[in-house]
Amino acid sequence: MSADSAASAYRAYGPALVRKAERVLRSRQDAVDVVHALFVDLIPKWKPEMDLPYLYRAVTNRCLNALRDRGTRARLLEREGAAPAPGRVRLDDQVVGVGLIAQLADRLDEAHLEVLVCRFVDDMTQDEIATQLGVSRKTIGKRLDRIRDEVVALRGAA
Amino acid sequence: MQACVGEPVSWLRLEQVAAGARDAAADAHLATCPACRACLDDIRGDVVALPPLPALAPRRAWWRLAIPALGALAVAAAILLLIRPAPESPRDVVPRDDVATVKGVGEVVVGTVRERAGAITDDAPTFRAGDRWKVVVTCPPAASAWLDVAVVDAAATAPDYPLAAVRVACGNRVVVPGAFELTGARANRVCAIATAGAPPPRGSLPATGAACVTIRPE
Numbered sequence: 001m002s003a004d005s006a007a008s009a010y011r012a013y014g015p016a017l018v019r020k021a022e023r024v025l026r027s028r029q030d031a032v033d034v035v036h037a038l039f040v041d042l043i044p045k046w047k048p049e050m051d052l053p054y055l056y057r058a059v060t061n062r063c064l065n066a067l068r069d070r071g072t073r074a075r076l077l078e079r080e081g082a083a084p085a086p087g088r089v090r091l092d093d094q095v096v097g098v099g100l101i102a103q104l105a106d107r108l109d110e111a112h113l114e115v116l117v118c119r120f121v122d123d124m125t126q127d128e129i130a131t132q133l134g135v136s137r138k139t140i141g142k143r144l145d146r147i148r149d150e151v152v153a154l155r156g157a158a
Numbered sequence: 159m160q161a162c163v164g165e166p167v168s169w170l171r172l173e174q175v176a177a178g179a180r181d182a183a184a185d186a187h188l189a190t191c192p193a194c195r196a197c198l199d200d201i202r203g204d205v206v207a208l209p210p211l212p213a214l215a216p217r218r219a220w221w222r223l224a225i226p227a228l229g230a231l232a233v234a235a236a237i238l239l240l241i242r243p244a245p246e247s248p249r250d251v252v253p254r255d256d257v258a259t260v261k262g263v264g265e266v267v268v269g270t271v272r273e274r275a276g277a278i279t280d281d282a283p284t285f286r287a288g289d290r291w292k293v294v295v296t297c298p299p300a301a302s303a304w305l306d307v308a309v310v311d312a313a314a315t316a317p318d319y320p321l322a323a324v325r326v327a328c329g330n331r332v333v334v335p336g337a338f339e340l341t342g343a344r345a346n347r348v349c350a351i352a353t354a355g356a357p358p359p360r361g362s363l364p365a366t367g368a369a370c371v372t373i374r375p376e
Binding site for chain 1: 165166167168169170171173174176177201204205206207208209211212278329332333
């Protein structure tokens with residue numbers, strides 16, 4: 001039963017999750033691998049509440065783990081220049097690529113990196129991020145401030 | 159790349175809208191923002207080839223498996239001792255059209271992914287106007303190969319090449335970049351032509367190195 005439910009969710013949500021992972025990793029093949037591995041791990045412990053927002057968050061964490069892996073990171077950075085650019089940008093924000101996320105992965109903890117991906121890759125509002133992560137909007141604001149400080153520090157060091 | 163006119167509709171909400179969810183605020187923004195509308199169109203037009211999930215059996219204690227397995231092994235060994243089959247002759251092996259053996263690469267197996275109004279089907283045997291198709295190839299993981307996709311209409315003398323030839327790292331159901339449509343009222347053979355060193359020459363299907371599947375109109 002759990003395997004059937006997981007397989008249904010894989011068919012329904014898999015493409016959306018691959019596109020999400022691809023925006024972080026800038027590689028369709030790596031994105032497919034991340035989503036496939038996630039579902040293989042989830043099959044034995046599948047629960048009905050594992051909906052698209054839940055899986056979105058799980059994919060974020062998988063992608064961040066991939067970026068923390070030095071070998072994977074080097075390969076992704078090598079290919080970043082050849083990868084397609086994201087489809088749109090905010091007027092007031094920069095494009096956050098895999099290179100910047102990888103650099104920030106060494107300076108920020110899991111909670112901040114998750115907010116970084118939600119805001120700058122998934123284009124969520126602060127309210128959406130707060131709902132997604134189950135914390136207050138004020139906390140999200142503080143984490144975004146810290147992220148911006150780290151980006152400024154990185155630029156200063158460069 | 160386009161800039162959103164205000165606060166973009168998040169990708170998660172765009173995915174939910176693309177899946178049919180009702181979101182009045184998102185609809186209102188999409189009506190005025192070409193950048194976000196283009197992202198929604200990208201989602202709707204995207205085809206993702208997902209590898210199949212493994213079929214997992216529920217876990218059982220090892221000894222519950224071991225007892226029947228040992229029994230079955232003993233019976234099988236006894237049968238093998240009594241009846242020895244003749245060695246398989248090469249003539250008994252039926253060649254498969256979807257498998258090609260390529261020097262320098264190994265065995266190449268072609269497959270397809272069909273997208274029809276958002277529904278994804280692996281290795282579908284039939285096509286209709288408007289379906290979008292991708293080709294997937296399985297080859298030995300240590301190898302890399304040049305791949306070209308050729309489509310041969312049953313009545314045509316020469317194949318069409320809907321996609322650019324590409325070099326790929328081999329693996330399980332590696333997706334050839336790009337998608338195409340099949341048209342006409344006759345069956346089409348979709349072939350993956352693989353070579354090791356250089357892009358495959360075009361013009362006619364090679365005698366070896368082409369793995370093909372036949373897709374018929376509905």
